[in-house]
Amino acid sequence: xxxxxxxxxxxxxxxxxxxxxxxxxxxxxxxxxxxxxxxxxxxxxxxxxxxxxxxxxxxxxxxxxxxxxxxxxxxxxxxxxxxxxxxxxxxxxxxxxxxxxxxxxxxxxxxxxxxxxxxxxxxxxxxxxxxxxxxxxxxxxxxxxxxxxxxxxxxxxxxxxxxxxxxxxxxxxxxxxxxxxxxxxxxxxxxxxxxxxxxxxxxxxxxxxxxxxxxxxxxxxxxxxxxxxxxxxxxxxxxxxxxxxxxxxxxxxxxxxxxxxxxxxxxxxxxxxxxxxxxxxxxxxxxxxxxx
Amino acid sequence: xxxxxxxxxxxxxxxxxxxxxxxxxxxxxxxxxxxxxxxxxxxxxxxxxxxxxxxxxxxxxxxxxxxxxxxxxxxxxxxxxxxxxxxxxxxxxxxxxxxxxxxxxxxxxxxxxxxxxxxxxxxxxxxxxxxxxxxxxxxxxxxxxxxxxxxxxxxxx
Numbered sequence: 001x002x003x004x005x006x007x008x009x010x011x012x013x014x015x016x017x018x019x020x021x022x023x024x025x026x027x028x029x030x031x032x033x034x035x036x037x038x039x040x041x042x043x044x045x046x047x048x049x050x051x052x053x054x055x056x057x058x059x060x061x062x063x064x065x066x067x068x069x070x071x072x073x074x075x076x077x078x079x080x081x082x083x084x085x086x087x088x089x090x091x092x093x094x095x096x097x098x099x100x101x102x103x104x105x106x107x108x109x110x111x112x113x114x115x116x117x118x119x120x121x122x123x124x125x126x127x128x129x130x131x132x133x134x135x136x137x138x139x140x141x142x143x144x145x146x147x148x149x150x151x152x153x154x155x156x157x158x159x160x161x162x163x164x165x166x167x168x169x170x171x172x173x174x175x176x177x178x179x180x181x182x183x184x185x186x187x188x189x190x191x192x193x194x195x196x197x198x199x200x201x202x203x204x205x206x207x208x209x210x211x212x213x214x215x216x217x218x219x220x221x222x223x224x225x226x227x228x229x230x231x232x233x234x235x236x237x238x239x240x241x242x243x244x245x246x247x248x249x250x251x252x253x254x255x256x257x258x259x260x261x262x263x264x265x266x267x268x269x270x271x272x273x274x275x276x277x278x279x280x281x282x283x284x285x286x287x288x289x290x291x292x
Numbered sequence: 293x294x295x296x297x298x299x300x301x302x303x304x305x306x307x308x309x310x311x312x313x314x315x316x317x318x319x320x321x322x323x324x325x326x327x328x329x330x331x332x333x334x335x336x337x338x339x340x341x342x343x344x345x346x347x348x349x350x351x352x353x354x355x356x357x358x359x360x361x362x363x364x365x366x367x368x369x370x371x372x373x374x375x376x377x378x379x380x381x382x383x384x385x386x387x388x389x390x391x392x393x394x395x396x397x398x399x400x401x402x403x404x405x406x407x408x409x410x411x412x413x414x415x416x417x418x419x420x421x422x423x424x425x426x427x428x429x430x431x432x433x434x435x436x437x438x439x440x441x442x443x444x445x446x447x448x449x
Contacts, residue, residue, distance in 0.1 A: 136354075136379075143379060146344045150351020153336070157312075158355065180344035188336070 024236075031235045034104055035065040039264045040291045041100035047284035048120030052277045053093040054287075055262035055269075060094045060167065060198050062233045063257055064101040067165060067196070071242040076106035079132040085162050086135045086151050090144025091169035096124040099131070107133035142177035144168055145195060149185040152193035152252070163192045163245075170199040173216060179223070185252045186224030193252040194245050195225070198232050198259040220254045232257030265290055293440050296419040297390065298323035300426040301360060305334050308430065312352055314338050314345050315362045324362060346375045346387070353385035358430065361389045373408065380435045381408045388429050388436040405437050412436040 038061050046054045068074065072085045089098050099108065099117055108114040113131050116122040136147055148166035155162055172178045185193050199216060221227045226248045230241035238257060245253040262268025265287045279287065305311040305327075313335040315324055328335045338345045342363055349359040380387045391401065402413050414425050416438055425438055 137382065142343070143347055143375060146347020147351040147354070147379060150348035150353075151355060152351070153348065154352045154355035154357055157309075157333075157352075157357070164351075176341055177343045177347075180341045181338075181347060184338045184344060184348065 028236050031065055031069055031239070034069055035062050035235065036264070036291060038065060038097065038100045038104050040288055041103060042097045043265070043279070043284055043287045043291065045096045045099055045117050045120075045124050047279055047281065048118060049096070049122070049124045050120065050278045051096065051124050054096070054279055056091075056169070056200070057094040057097040058263050058265060058268065059200055059232070059259040059261050060097050061101070061264070062235055063167065063196060063198055063238065063259070064097055066235055066238045066242060067167075068101050068105045070239045072165065073162065074105075074133070076133070079107055083160065083162055086148075086164045088136045088138065088144045088148050088151075088164070088166045090138055090148075090166055090172060091141055092138040093141075093169075095138075098134075099124060102131070102133040105133070107131075141169065141172050142175045145172075145178050145185075146181035148193055148195075149181045149188075149190060149252075152185070152190040153188060155192055156190070161192065163194060165194045165196060167196040167198070170197055170216060173197060173219070179219075182220070182223050182225065182252075189250050190252045191249050194242075195220075195252070195254040196257065197254060198257045200259050200261045217256050220256070224251055226251050226253040227256060228253065229256045229258070232259035233263055293416065293418070293422065294321065294390070294392065295323040296422040297416060297426070297438070297440060298327050300419075300423045302327050302330055304426050304430045305331055308358070309334065310357045311360070311430065312336065312357050313360050313362060314349055316345065342372050343375050346372065346389075347379065349387045350375075350379040350383075350385055353380070353387050354383070358386045359388070361387065363389075373404065376405075376411070376435070377408050381410050384410050384434045386429075386433050386435070388438055390438045390440060392440050402437070402439060408435075410434055413439065415439045417441065 039058055042057050042061060043054060046052075046057065067087065072087060074084045074087075075081050078084075089095060102108045103114055108117075108131065111132055113122060117124065136144065138144055144166045145168055148164045151164040155164065168178065182195075197216070217227050217229055226245070228241045228244055230238045232238060238255075241255055245255075260269055262270065267283070268287065301311065301313065305313075311334060313324070313327060315335065315337055324335070338348055345361050345363055349361055352359050379385070402415070405411055405413050412434060414436060416422050416425050429436055
C-alpha cells in the first residue's frame with residue numbers, strides 16, 4: 001500500500017458541485033445513500049445502548065453527511081492529521097448519529113469502539129474524546145461553541161487555515177453560554193469558525209413557543225455573524241450552503257438548517273412526546289426495516 | 293499582589309508567544325492594561341460569562357497554548373465547575389485561573405476546587421510566590437487555580 005497523503009482524503013475537490021448534470025446527480029445520489037445508511041446505524045446504535053433522543057439524532061443525519069462526505073477536510077486514515085478541520089458536536093444527545101457517520105466515513109470501522117457501540121457496550125449519550133475523529137468530549141449542553149471559538153482563535157494565532165465547525169442545538173441558543181462566546185467570536189472576527197444549528201421548531205419534545213427560525217437568524221445576524229439558511233434535508237442545497245462560507249471573511253458564519261425531528265422514520269417524524277425516551281425493541285426493528 | 297503576578301506573566305509571555313491572557317472588562321486594572329499595551333497580541337478581552345471564558349481557554353489550550361484567565365465574576369457556580377471538570381480537568385489542559393479571594397471565601401472555594409481531578413491549587417502570598425507560581429506553570433502541563441489575596445482598590449491603580 002502506498003503512502004497516504006493528507007490531501008488524498010477522499011473529499012471532493014473544491015467546486016465539486018460544479019459538475020455536469022449527470023455527475024452532479026450521481027454525487028447527490030451517493031450522499032443520499034450514505035445518509036440512509038447512517039440513519040439505519042443511528043437507530044441501531046441507539047437501540048443497542050437503549051438511549052433516547054433518536055428523533056433529534058435522525059434530524060442531524062443529513063447535515064453530518066454533508067459535512068463529513070463533502071465539506072470537512074478530514075482523513076479517516078489520519079484522524080489526528082494536524083491540518084484537518086475540527087468538528088465539535090455540542091449537543092451530544094445526538095452522538096449516535098455522529099458515531100454512525102464516523103463509522104460510515106471510515107474512522108471507526110476497524111476500531112474496537114465500533115464493536116462496543118454495536119453491542120451497546122459504549123455510551124452513545126455523549127461523545128468520547130478517545131474515539132477516532134472526535135475532537136472534543138461533550139455531554140451537557142452549552143459547552144461546544146466557546147471551545148470552538150478558542151480553537152478558531154488558536155488556529156489564527158498559529159497562522160493555519162483549518163476551520164472549526166460546531167454543531168449545536170437550537171435549544172442551546174436559549175443559553176448565555178452560547179451567546180457570550182458568539183459575541184466574542186464576532187468581535188474577534190473569527191472567520192474560520194462555523195456554527196451549524198439544526199432547528200426543528202421543537203424544544204424538549206414539544207413545540208417551541210418562544211422563538212421562530214427567522215428570529216433565531218436575526219439574533220445571530222445582530223451579533224455580527226454571517227447567516228445562511230437552508231433546508232437541512234436537501235443535500236444539494238445544504239452542500240451548496242456550506243460552500244458559501246469559504247468566501248466569507250471578517251466574521252464567523254452560522255448555517256441555520258431547517259430540519260424535522262425523526263426525519264426518515266415515518267412514526268418518528270415531527271414526533272411529539274418521544275423526545276428523550278429510548279425506542280422499544282419493536283420500534284427499533286420497525287425503524288430499521290423502514291430505512292432499508 | 294495581582295500586579296506582581298501580572299508582571300511575572302509579562303516577563304514569561306514576552307519570550308513565549310503561546311502564553312495568552314483572557315480577561316473580562318471588569319478585570320481592567322493598571323497591571324493588565326500595562327500587559328495589554330506591551331503584548332497586545334497575547335491578551336484578549338472576552339467579555340461575558342465565566343463559562344464562555346473557560347470554554348475559549350479550553351479551545352486555545354487544545355492547540356498548544358497556555359492560558360491565564362483573569363475575571364471579576366465569582367467563579368464558583370456549580371455550572372462553572374462542571375465546565376472546569378469536563379473540559380479542562382478531564383483533558384488536563386494547561387489553563388490557569390487567577391482567583392482573588394475575599395474575606396471567608398477562599399476556604400470553601402479551594403476545598404471544592406481540589407476535588408476536581410488533576411486540579412492544582414496554588415496560594416500566592418507575595419511576589420516571590422508569584423514568580424515561582426508562574427515559573428512552574430510555564431513549564432508544566434495541567435490545570436491550576438491561583439488564589440491571590442484580595443487587594444484594596446488603591447493597590448490596583
